[in-house]
Amino acid sequence: MSAPADFQNEIYLNGLGDALPGLPTDLTRLEALAEGRLSAQAFGYVAGAAGSEATARANREAFDRWRIVPRMLRDVAERDLSVEVLGTPMPAPVLLAPIGVQSILHPDGELATARAAAGTGLPVILSTASSYAMEEVAAAGGDGPRWYQLYWPKDRDLAVSLLDRARAAGYTALVVTLDTFTLAWRPRDLDQAYLPFLRGVGVANYFSDPVFQKAVGGPVTDENRSAALLHWVANFGNPSLTWADLAFLREHWDGPIALKGIQHPDDARRAVDAGMDGVIVSNHGGRQVDGAVASLDALPAVADAVGNRIAVLFDSGVRTGADAAKALALGARAVLVGRPYAYGLALGGEAGVRHVLRCLQAELELTMALAGLTRPAELDLDCLVRG
Ligand SMILES: Cc1cc2nc3c(=O)[nH]c(=O)nc-3n(C[C@H](O)[C@H](O)[C@H](O)COP(=O)(O)O)c2cc1C
């Protein structure tokens, strides 16, 4: 695997090489291409957001209100984008956001994503709602770094079992998603009456779980399938959880824990007080609270509240290297990218995901170098002005 900036030379000299010929290097163009490749239902599920989709749009618009101010003559010949977050070294401050039900995008789903991510060294965060069981995805990803994202079910024994399996399968950090104990009002899915889970997609981690199987009277077969799906519906999320419940997770997971979906600085402070190791500033790509603050607009106050005490990560709306640079300058240690790699998967399977990751990494490195920066830690508010 060549260094990110070499990818640009490789493209000029050899074309897109092992990435898909014809897949654009401007990742904002992938969505329209994916629409032509996917069923209306699958595309609506992935591209869609909550309500009027105002927050999804706001996520993108927020990046336009910040501009990078490049600095000159600073010897940027040697660049090193590597960082360590929650104990995981990575070649660039970019992770693959947890995205469930990936087999609606490509039959190889999370397996292809894990292979592509492992090839770049960027960590993959596997969703509880993945279409393949976490052990299969771990095997596909080999030595690649991996974290596990928990949707915290009502049944505590099931939660513990999921955590035990994740630890055994080599997932080193835990991401607990707080903003989606139930799905929001999502008109595209409502209008098409589409929910992947009710078609049996995204339930692999549950159906393969011994605690889940015990609750539904044994392994899931055609006979108890409907009962198993109803058990999933009843158990998937728990709206009664409070900050006090985090002690339970601390007890059952000895590695680092990050809370995903934090948007208010007081919640970030509570995460520190609860002994968490990180927060992910995110509004779930605009998929949960329509009208919520743009994720980038929520970032500075959270970063300020947390200081250097725990890691601050960011997602929702990152599409370019410049977007990633702006989020880092506003206080994030690393960014998660969501829909772009999902579209890469839809358009080209493993090669499509690899293409997206390499483009994003190369564009971030070039943007930073041309702005006079050689390391992610150099990105701060001095690098930006309000646009
Ligand atoms: C199709 C789809 C499925 C998702 N599934 C999950 C999930 O299972 N768990 C989770 O924590 N977040 C999930 N997310 C949210 C992402 O992790 C991330 O927060 C969001 O996609 C970031 O915004 P972006 O798509 O604008 O980059 C999903 C997002 C999409 C688009």
Ligand SMILES: CCCCC(=O)C(=O)O
């Ligand atoms: C049940 C929710 C899992 C997928 C998800 O998080 C999303 O669609 O945003």
